[in-house]
Structures are given as C-alpha cells and as structure tokens.
Amino acid sequence: MEFETAIIGAGAAGMMCAAHLDGRTLVVDHAKAAGEKIRISGGGRCNFTNLYTDPDAFICANPHFAKSALARYTQWDFIALVEAHGIAWHEKTLGQLFCDNSAKDIVAMLRDLMAARGAELRLNSSVSDVQKVGDHFSFTLQTPDGAHKMTAKNLVIATGGKSIPKMGATGWAYDIARQFGLPVTDIRPALVPFTFADGRFAEISGVAVPSRVHADGPVFEEALLFTHRGLSGPAILQASSYWTEGNAVTVDIAPPDMYEALRKQRQEAGRRNFTTELSRHLPSRLVEHLSGVFDLSGNLADWSDARLGALIDGLRQWELLPNGTEGYRTAEVTVGGVDTDALNSRTMASKEHPNLFFIGEAVDVTGWLGGYNFQWAWSSAMAAAEALNKAP
Structure with a gap:
C-alpha cells in the first residue's frame, strides 16, 4: 500500500x-x-x-x-x-x-x-x-x-x-x-524527582514548602515536596531538566520576610525555644529535620542578628547532592x-x-x-x- x-x-x-x-x-x-x-x-x-x-x-x-x-x-x-x-x-x-x-x-x-x-x-x-x-x-x-x-x-x-x-x-x-x-x-530523563541514597527525607515525606530551586540553570520559584526517596514538586522537576550527575542542587526555603519576622519575635517571645518560633514560618516536621542540619539550639533571645542572618543564608543556599533521579520511569520528558x-x-x-x-x-x-x-x-x-x- x-x-x-x-x-x-x-x-x-x-x-x-x-x-x-x-x-x-x-x-x-x-x-x-x-x-x-x-x-x-x-x-x-x-x-x-x-x-x-x-x-x-x-x-x-x-x-x-x-x-x-x-x-x-x-x-x-x-x-x-x-x-x-x-x-x-x-x-x-x-x-x-x-x-x-x-x-x-x-x-x-x-x-x-x-x-x-x-x-x-x-x-x-x-x-x-x-x-x-x-x-x-x-x-x-x-x-x-x-x-x-x-x-x-x-x-x-x-x-x-x-x-x-x-x-x-x-x-x-x-x-x-x-x-x-x-x-x-x-x-x-527530565522533569523528574531527585533521589538520595540515604533516604534522608523519609521522615518528612509529604511535607511541601514554597521554594526557589536551581541546578545549573534558571531559578524556579514553585513548590518543593519531600518524599521517601528524595525531592519532588514543581520546582524540583523544573531544576532536574538542567541538572547533571555529580552536581548539587541549591534550595531556598526561607520565606522572604523571615529574618525581620524572627527579630520581631525575639522582642516579643525571646524566652521561647527557637525551633518553636521557627515553626511559625516552616512546617514543624521540617524544622525538626533541619535541627539535624543546622544548629537550632537555644531560646530565641540567645540568637544574635548575625546568627539569625547566618541561618537565613543557610536556608537560602541549602546545597543538596542527589545520588540520581527516578529515571525514565517517572520522567515526564527526555x-x-x-x-x-x-x-x-x-x-x-x-x-x-x-x-x-x-x-x-x-x-x-x-x-x-x-x-x-x-x-x-x-x-x-x-x-x-x-x-x-x-x-x-
């Protein structure tokens, strides 16, 4: 024919x-x-x-x-x-x-x-x-x-x-x-979740936060989702299209006004535990996880402007090194x-x-x-x- x-x-x-x-x-x-x-x-x-x-x-x-x-x-x-x-x-x-x-x-x-x-x-x-x-x-x-x-x-x-x-x-x-x-x-594979060999985010699987993410490309300002296997959500999927194996992904999960808000809280509730006050800005399960990444000890009154600034910088430039992606199995495109x-x-x-x-x-x-x-x-x-x- x-x-x-x-x-x-x-x-x-x-x-x-x-x-x-x-x-x-x-x-x-x-x-x-x-x-x-x-x-x-x-x-x-x-x-x-x-x-x-x-x-x-x-x-x-x-x-x-x-x-x-x-x-x-x-x-x-x-x-x-x-x-x-x-x-x-x-x-x-x-x-x-x-x-x-x-x-x-x-x-x-x-x-x-x-x-x-x-x-x-x-x-x-x-x-x-x-x-x-x-x-x-x-x-x-x-x-x-x-x-x-x-x-x-x-x-x-x-x-x-x-x-x-x-x-x-x-x-x-x-x-x-x-x-x-x-x-x-x-x-x-692209538009695909990242995986981490150590399952480091399993305990906060299901937690989502607004974020700014980039990996060797543009910054994407959308939601980030923590999963049992690693990281997903629109911002992560977008960044994955630019990521190459062996490189880090930079994540910013700090709300824009977080520094000034914490300084104000320090004046009003300085005797409260810092993690309690931080949970007003980030999900409490995430704050608990971050306690193992950053030093979040002490009461809010113990935190100087410099220490607050250093934490905010850390949350805005949190570098994570995936071991890979979920591959073509879940990738939306190639x-x-x-x-x-x-x-x-x-x-x-x-x-x-x-x-x-x-x-x-x-x-x-x-x-x-x-x-x-x-x-x-x-x-x-x-x-x-x-x-x-x-x-x-």
Whole structure:
C-alpha cells in the first residue's frame, strides 16, 4: 500500500501533524489507543499549552532552533483551535492552561480532525525494516492480522523520547535517526524527582514548602515536596531538566520576610525555644529535620542578628547532592534527542533527507513544566505539516 505520508507515533505531535495534512496519510502506533500521554497528562485534564510560551523556556543545544516553529504556530493558535471545537479551559498557575472537562477532549478533537482529513490510523501496530528506496520509504507494518509491506513518499517520526517506558516509550526515533545518518545528542530523563541514597527525607515525606530551586540553570520559584526517596514538586522537576550527575542542587526555603519576622519575635517571645518560633514560618516536621542540619539550639533571645542572618543564608543556599533521579520511569520528558543541526528549523525535515521529518519530543528540544512541551508538539507538527502540504 502506498501513502503520501506515513507518521510513526499517534501522540500529540503525530496526531497534530496528521490532522493538518493533505494527501493520503497513514498514522501508526503500537499502543491500543491514540494520544495516551495526552490522556494521562495534567491529572487527566491535559495542560495543553502555556500562556507564556517563549523560546527561553526550552532547552536545546541550539537555543535558536525552536524559534521559527514556535513563532509560526503559537499558544494563541492552539487556544483558538481548542475554542473552535467547544473545549472549555481554565488557567491555573503560571500561565498553565487545562481542559475544564477532560484530556480526552483534546484526543477527540485531534481524532476528529484526522478523520476529516481522511488519515488512516493503525493502532496495535509497529514498524520495522525501514528503508529508503529511490524517492520513497519502504517499511514493514506489523499488525495483529499479519505483516504488510508499505511505502510512503514522506516519513514523519513522532515516537517521542524514552520517558515513561510503561506506556511503551523507547528510543526508536533515535535508532531511525542514526540509521539515516542523523546524529543524536546525549539524552537523560527530565522533569523528574531527585533521589538520595540515604533516604534522608523519609521522615518528612509529604511535607511541601514554597521554594526557589536551581541546578545549573534558571531559578524556579514553585513548590518543593519531600518524599521517601528524595525531592519532588514543581520546582524540583523544573531544576532536574538542567541538572547533571555529580552536581548539587541549591534550595531556598526561607520565606522572604523571615529574618525581620524572627527579630520581631525575639522582642516579643525571646524566652521561647527557637525551633518553636521557627515553626511559625516552616512546617514543624521540617524544622525538626533541619535541627539535624543546622544548629537550632537555644531560646530565641540567645540568637544574635548575625546568627539569625547566618541561618537565613543557610536556608537560602541549602546545597543538596542527589545520588540520581527516578529515571525514565517517572520522567515526564527526555532532554536531548535528534540533533537539531541535522534538521531544518522551518520544516523539521532532515537536511540530508528532505522527506524524512522528526517532530515533538524526539527532537533535542525540551520545554519547562507547565504545557510547554505540548506546545512544542503542536508547533513542530504544524511546521512539518505546512512543509509537506507545500511540497510538490
């Protein structure tokens, strides 16, 4: 069977591309249902984009690569698409947009758009033996009813990265890239909790605090959660995308007015135990844990301005050395991927093979937590679709 375009991967990027393609299109996925990552995202509500999407919110070896696609299909474009299909949405924190009802609404919208274009969707199917024969790609499609030889003029790889392997994620996109001579950057799990070998935070598992966290990158001001295995929460997940093994993570858990507030408390309740007064600013279980990290002995009256200042500095520059992360098992995305130096930033096509495209998470473009990665899926998919529709 011959197709104009074959898209491997029926996730966010693959479905979005197929939903806007002319010509006979085949979409293949080994999963039982399309858009499974969409379905589970955002607690089942799908954080489908972010109001503040900007190239600076993406990690890539070439910081300019994502600019073209993001500028030509923006968050506002996807919001307009969602609204045109009657999907109600709301904003949470930091520009994060979610469906009012269910993430399934986004999947249904993309399925409807694909159907309207006549795209053929094959689930429970896998692709093997990909070859380029002349101007076309030839491959074997393994389906429940047997193997079928297929050809397509264009091939779009939208199989994502290695995050969440229990959903079938693999490094297949990287294998295809290498097969056709495209380099792949180093990859690692991202938007992932940190682990500590000594289980040092097990006793305060479940405690959450506002924080400012950074690890070889921007400072993220969001919640931090202590867990049995280590550290999690939005601020930690964000910092993990920039962290490299062997480096420390710097945590700031001191409220902005803590120093002046403690000085005032010293005048009013100086005879009280210092940890009791500190618990007015931080959870008591956390204060108990911090007693083993910092010297919190004595009454508040015993604490000089210098000692208070030193503690505040310590809480604002608390360096922690993880032994690792929870890995791809719980990582929301993969940092790294198909090297953007080998791709055309306007079309997402291989420079060496102009009818071979890589979109979404398979590419070395990784967004922050909060809808940025979905926006990259939409934008990169539209860049490919636009180029394919213009192709002779």
